[in-house]
Amino acid sequence: MALKVNVGEKIKKYIIVIVLFALVAFFSILTPSFLTVDNLLTIARQVSMTGIAAVGMMFVLLIGGIDLSIGSQVAFVNILCAFLIINAGVPVVPAILICLAVSTATGLLMGTMVAVIRIPAFIATLSFMNILKGAALSISSGLPIYGFPEGFNMVGQGYIGIVPIPVIIMVVVFIAGAFILNKSYLGRYFYAVGGNEEAARLSGINVRMVIQxxxxxxxxxxxVSGLVTLSRLNSGSPQTGDGFEFDVITAVVLGGVSISGGSGTMLGTVVGVLIMGVLSNGLIxxxxSEYMQLIIKGIVLALAVGIDCVQRNRVKVKPSAKEAE
Structure with a gap:
């Protein structure tokens, strides 16, 4: 019996990896050109923007929150950076730093609304989703901005060897995220706040600071994801980022990060991002059709959240050893 339980736990732990390999095998059988080096690199490049943003979304979900503004963040950064470089004549590097600072400041403001004013994360980020989208449309007048200096597209379209630069950036972000979660006290704080906010506060954790x-x-x-996207497209558009938050949330939840907070791993998030990439590429x-892809992705998100809820409910109703006796 113990052996069966251990096997069951291992299967549950690595189920998403099994799903990933099953999808790869499925699409490889149906389309022989799927399992080629060129196509696998294409998938990695396609998911790089999602993967970069997924690390931040994972942190938010770990503390029991949600961030619906990331798609609008991408659009806003696209337009702001393009405007600074093309219309205001700001050099590329200062423009990038300004965009990163402004975006981080908006995140801090949302965190303050959630942590201090106690506005639900759903409402706080939903409001900024519209604010940032409106700002992007106002700055650009709803039109794309292009005409970047030579070499600007190197980050988004370039390669180091055979590996696309966006993929390298994504891997670096994954490593940084894993370090924060597994090797720093901040990671422990994230799990603690998501597991039980009041208990975390009583144990001396500055919950407000963690949320911010x-x-x-x-x-x-x-x-960062928005800037890589801007470099890849070589054009700033206020429409960039539409629906982006859906893909990111789906990838993170699919990777095993609980929507209730307190549980999830970076490895799971990486696999969740890859599953979304393989699924999208294989369907294409x-x-x-694009409409059917939306239906399938919606079903995937519903299933991922449903499985998480079922597992959570089982943990809640599971009797203790003493009660079982």
């Missing part, structure tokens, strides 16, 4: 930091990090990583190669 997490939303600032989410906005910062969304800005099968000539699946």
């Amino acid at each position: 930091l997490v939303f600032s990090l989410s906005a910062f990583f969304a800005a 190669m099968l000539n699946t």
Whole structure:
């Protein structure tokens, strides 16, 4: 019996990895060109922006919050950076630093609304989703901005060897996220606040500071993703980032991060991002319509959240050893 329990726990722990390999095998059978080096690198490049933002979203979900503004953060950073470089004549590096600072500041403001004023994260980030989108449309008058200096697209379109630069940036962000979660006291604070906010406060953790930091990090990583996207497209558009928050949240939840907070791993998030990339790429190669892709992704999110809720409910009703006796 003990052996069966251990096997069951291992299967549960690595179920998302099994799902990833199953999807790869499925699409490889249906489309022989799927499992090629070029296509796998294409998938990695396509998911790089989602992966970068997913690290910040994971932190937010770990503390029991949510950030609906990241798509608008991407659009706002796209337009602000493009405006500074093209219209205001600001050099590229200062423009990038200004965008990162402004985006991080908006994250801090959202975190303050949640931590100090006690506005629900859903409402605080929903309001900024509209504020940032409106700001992007106002700055650009609803039109794309282009005409960047030579070499600006190197970050988004360039390669080091055969590896796309966006993929390298994503890997660096993943490593930084893993370090924060597993090797720093901040990671322990994230899990503690998400597991039981009141208990974390009583144990001496500055809960307000943790919440403000997490939303600032989410906005910062969304800005990095937006800048990489801007370089890749070589054009700033207020429409960039539409629906982006859905893909990011789906990837993180699919990776096993609980929507209730307090549990999840960086490895799971990485695998969740890859699953979304494989699914999107495979559906495109099968000539699946965009509308059907939206339906499938919606089903995937519903299933991921449903599984998380079922597991949470089982933990709540599971009797203690003493009660079982």
